[in-house]
Amino acid sequence: MTATQDQPAPVMIRLEGVTKRYPGQSRDAVEHLDLEIRRGEIVVFVGPSGCGKTTTMKMINRIIEPTSGRILLDGEDVTRTNPDQLRRRIGYVIQQIGLFPHLTIGENIATVPKLLGWKRDRIAARVDELLRVVGMPPEEYRDRYPKQLSGGQQQRIGVARALGADPDVLLMDEPFGAIDPITRDRLQNQLLRLQAELHKTIVFVTHDIDEAIKLGDRIVILQEGSRIAQYDTPEQILTAPANDFVVDFVGRGASLKRLNLTRLSEIPLRQWPTIPVGETPARALELLRSVEEGALLVLDPERRPLRWVMADDLRRGGERGLAGIGVSAAGTVEPHATLADALNELITARYSAIAVTDGDGVYLGVADFDQIQEAIHDMRAAAVSESRAGLVSGG
Structure with missing residues (x-):
């Protein structure tokens, strides 16, 4: 189903009262979290260290088991399903990439399709397709090993491997955090290009508010215990922060950060x-x-x-x-x-x-x-207009 302004996309991931408390701890790492993520959106979890953003994401594919609550994937309660089967339905990309060094690039990408019992010809076609999707010609890279690639190339292969079985959901845990700034910008842009073609539901964890603003259709700003400070579009977070915590977290230069909201297209x-x-x-x-x-x-x-x-x-x-x-x-x-x-x-x-x-x-x-x-001038004019509208409605 295609989302419109009148008909939003269906909910793909729903967290209902999800809580995580580790043994021996007196406080919850994640405290009774309720959240809906719609199909085809990039939703970015961002917040200070220790706020539970990675823990929350890992509970979606049950790398970490919730203490209580329900997690629904496309309407199915995944807390009641086999966790190994669940993980094969969800792509997962991490900062450390995690490619198998003894396997070729093609074999790395084929990992999940092989586990699912795909036929050899289908796997080979999928490997080549994904290498082209991430901009790496299969005839050049298929038979190489991870050590023969740069960090940015390895991260692109990590994304390709996560997409191996064509999952509806992709989880990305600070995937570009260890990459140099120039390569990081390019990988972010490539992810946006891929998303325009593939329309996956992506949960992306970062500590970088600028990265969140650039990539997210919606952003979840989390406080300690994974309590939601604000869940909104990047533009609303920049122009209408919900509270002082959000203001402090976004920091100075909110106007300049709005340059990440407009694309050259x-x-x-x-x-x-x-x-x-x-x-x-x-x-x-x-x-x-x-x-x-x-x-x-x-x-x-x-x-x-x-x-x-x-x-x-x-x-x-x-x-x-x-x-x-x-x-x-x-x-x-x-x-x-x-x-x-x-x-x-x-x-x-x-x-x-x-x-x-x-x-x-x-x-x-x-x-x-x-x-x-000119774009900055237009943004400034829009911000002034929004401010005046707020004063009128408030009066």
Whole structure:
């Protein structure tokens, strides 16, 4: 069933009075938690250390058994089902990745399908499909071992393995926490791209409010004992925090954090003058003289960005061809990237615009500082309007 504004998606996960108290402890780690998570949403659990967010998530697939309460998965009480069978229906991704070092990448991804008794041909097709889904060509990566991959690549394989049996629910426990910031941004964007295609129900645990704002359809901010301080959309949490705890947890810069609420797909991209890499520098210089922009974007035969070239580049190094002059256009972003991602790229870019590409790297347009500044202006105007509306309704 497709959710609409009038008809929300059905509840996929329901927690009813879920409590967890560890032996020998005088207080509950999770205290009588009630929560509904709708099908196809990314719901992010966030809160300070020790608030019970990971414990809560692990009770959903019964890695940790609840002391009391009920957990329903698509209407079925999972506290009464076989835990091993339950875990095969739920994908699970952890920070440490947990790939089996003695198995190839293909064998790692095939783990759950094999346990479920899938036929060999079906497993092989699924492995190749998932490698393509996470952007890793199967002919290149299928027979490698985990130690031959970077940390970011291993984490992508961890996601592929969790999706092996095509589960409806994916649990992700701080999956990008041990990755460097640049790779982390890319993995977050890839997760958003995957979700746009797959529409899974995802429970994501993080300690990072910026990550929660970027990824979550809804965010659960938890206090000690997994008590809910606020369960809402990222925009509502930033513009209408429920209490002082939420205000303190979100911290300063709430307006700037709203840059994580708008994606490049939601704003009109600017079109930039481009030229195929096979054209001559003389033709490029002629084109450059006819446009207002100070550079051309050189595209390869598949229309993927290669270089930014300016007039001086063309005059000094024209004999090398367009592929050998200018500066690299490698720092691209996809439409699922946020304005904050684009701003980060622009700050470190060697040119004043950043190329936007689709999932295959094909050029779509550019984003620049003027567009981001305009978006910030619109956000500020919207915030003022919301504030005035609140004053009127409150009066």
